[in-house]
Amino acid sequence: MHGSPVSQADPRRPDKIVRYKAPAPLSQASGAAPGEDLTPDYMNILGMIFSMCGLMMRLKWCAWVALYCSCISFANSKVNDDTKQILSSFMLSISSVVMSYLQNPTPMSLPWATT
Amino acid sequence: MRVYSVGSRLCKTYNERATNRSWSHLQNFLVTYSSRNATAVDEFAEFEDFEEEFETGAAAAASEEDDGDSIEDVEVEVEDEEEDEEPALEDLELGHDEEEFEGWDAKEPVVGNNKEVPRLTITKVPMHLRTNWDSYFLEMLMLAGLAVYFLNFVVGRSKNQRLANAWFSAHKTLLEENFSLVGDDGSKDVDPNAGLIKESENVFTLWCSGRSCCEGMLVELKLLKRQDLVAVISQIVRPVTDQIQIRVNLTEMDSFVFCVAAKKTAQRLVKDMADISVFCPERRSLEKMGVSQVFSLMNEIGEVSAALIDRRMIDALNKYSDLIDCIHVSDQFTGQKQPQEETGTATKLPEPAKVLICTFNLPTKQRTPQEAADAARPLMQLVFYLLERVKRFRLGKEAKAKAINNRQKAQEAFLKSTHAARAEAAAARREEKRRQEKERIMAEDDPEKQRRWEEKENKRQMKKKGPRMKQLKVKAI
DSSP states (O other): OOOOOSSSSOOBOGGGOOOOOOSGGGSSGGGOOTTOOOHHHHHHHHHHHHHHHHHHHTOHHHHHHHHHHHHHHHHHOBTTSOHHHHHHHHHHHHHHHHHHHHHOOSOOOOTTOOO | OHHHHHHHHHHHHTTTTOOHHHHHHHHHHHHHTTTOBOOHHHHTTTHHHHHHHTOSSOSOSTTOOOTTBOOSSOOOOOOOSSGGGOSSGGGOOOOSSTTTOSSOOOHHHHHHHHSOOOOOOOOOOOOOTTTOGGGGHHHHHHHHHHHHHHHHHHHHHHHHHHHHHHHHHHHHHHHHHHOSEEOOOOSSSOOTTOOOEEEETTEEEEEEEEETTEEEEEEEEEOOOTTOHHHHHHHHHSOOOEEEEEEEEESSOOSOEEEEEEHHHHHHHHHHBHHHHHHOOOOEEOGGGTOOTTEEEEESSHHHHHHHSOHHHHHHHHHTTTTEEEEEEEEEEOOBOOOHHHHHHOOSOOOOEEEEEEEEEEOOTTSOHHHHHHHHHHHHHHHHHHHHHHHHOOOOHHHHHHHHHHHHHHHHHHHHHTHHHHHHHHHHHHHHHHHHHHHHHHHSOOHHHHHHHHHHHHHHHHHHHSOOOSOOOOOOO
16 A cells, blocks of 8 residues: 555644643553553562561562562663662662571572472 | 399398398389380290299289389399309499399480480581582572573663664654654653654654644554563463554544454453443444454444445455554544443543544564564555545434434433432532531621521521422433
8 A cells, every 4th residue: 555645735734733742640540541551560569578578587589589570670660650669679679688698698498398 | 023023032132232222223213114014924034934043032022013014125134143154244234333233234224324415516607608609509590580581671672672763764754744743752842853752661652743634643662571571471471462553633523433453352442442332332244345354343323434444445454454453433532441430430521532543563573673664654654544534524414413312322321320429429519518608607706697597507407308399400411
């Protein structure tokens, strides 16, 4: 299908320019517009929960999972998302990993391993 | 107990040696181990002979005969008068004094007394991190996983960027021919070089404006999440394609809702989209018109499909049947259906918009980004063609009346469903107003005014509670 527009005249109308309005502030509260990807938010919360578990119950695998969750959240985040949130989640998970190893330098054992 | 009796006899026999102390030792020992059962016969078979020898050994103090109570482990070898004949004496592990006990061999307490109870205190020495790298294999695995993830992030991100740039460069001329503003980031000053805007690592948008018959066009490149390893893996399980969604906000359009979509997408749209579910929820096939059977039609007004699906459209639909996902034209577009709780509390329908939405699949599999972008160009031209047709199309009189009727019905249905919510909202407003009035009156110091207001209030209450004489008219907004 080749093409030129149906009318041969120039369809451009410089006087009819409408500026771009980012849809985000117009949608419903807290970004709950349907169709929006909530993966970064879920992963953020999950990461925080896991890092708290890892820190308090000294579970190394929790700390590692938290680190992974923060990474996934970072990869899926939008450009205009708050970077502070993601950075803080990263820092929390890294600190939980480091603290778990400082307190107990033995190698990690998986939660279902018996030894 | 035989041992006891033997023991006592022995003591009597050797009474010059037996001391009180040793006798009490023996007594203690025997009492301690008296709970064990053993067959007296087998255990003490060896004593049969000795007993005959010790005939003289009279009445034993051993009338304390526990039935067969004896020590299993104890081998009491009764010594003969002549020690030489006793073979086992040397083998006996005796207590401190060898001659103290004759024929008493209790391994356990002796052992207990001989050896020291090993008190092993294992001091807790924390493992040194650097001594034994091999045992940290899981940690190495985790770190390797993280490295792979980040590597994939970088690679995926750059691939998405290349795709988007290829698409933009392939379409730039076409867009510039049609729009006077191509690329706008919404900031205060118009930046002529804005181009594609990166919303996230896999979503790019482009806003074009300045054309006849449309307010503007938003192109969204919804690429795969190549930057997220988890998404890449789930892509293997459930394949998804890169998509372009083009939304044109129309300025002039007649009243109809029309949609042609691939079958699966059509199912989803009927469920999700508010306008399609209200105005044209039935799906029909397009085979009669000569269109490939992968598409379904959802149409409100019959003549629209005849007008819009002309020769060129049919050719395009057939030629690009794998690339075209959905074409949706609507003057009542309100986005996706809100979840049920919200419709209950919403008091007003959201503002409908006149749109033309086209969703295409980008053919990125086994093609370079440039090729994929070039393959998508005819689709953009299709969009412009459709745009012109929609702008020009006008419904017939009957069709127009039908459309208006449909919209009115939809409006009424919505009002009915939210009637309860609206009544509640109105009542809440009235209550609030009255409360404010009351506060105002109370704040005033004049008792006269207060009294008058209270009288008015009472009258109002009586009227409400009393029998309703009047017919109340409910005015629908």
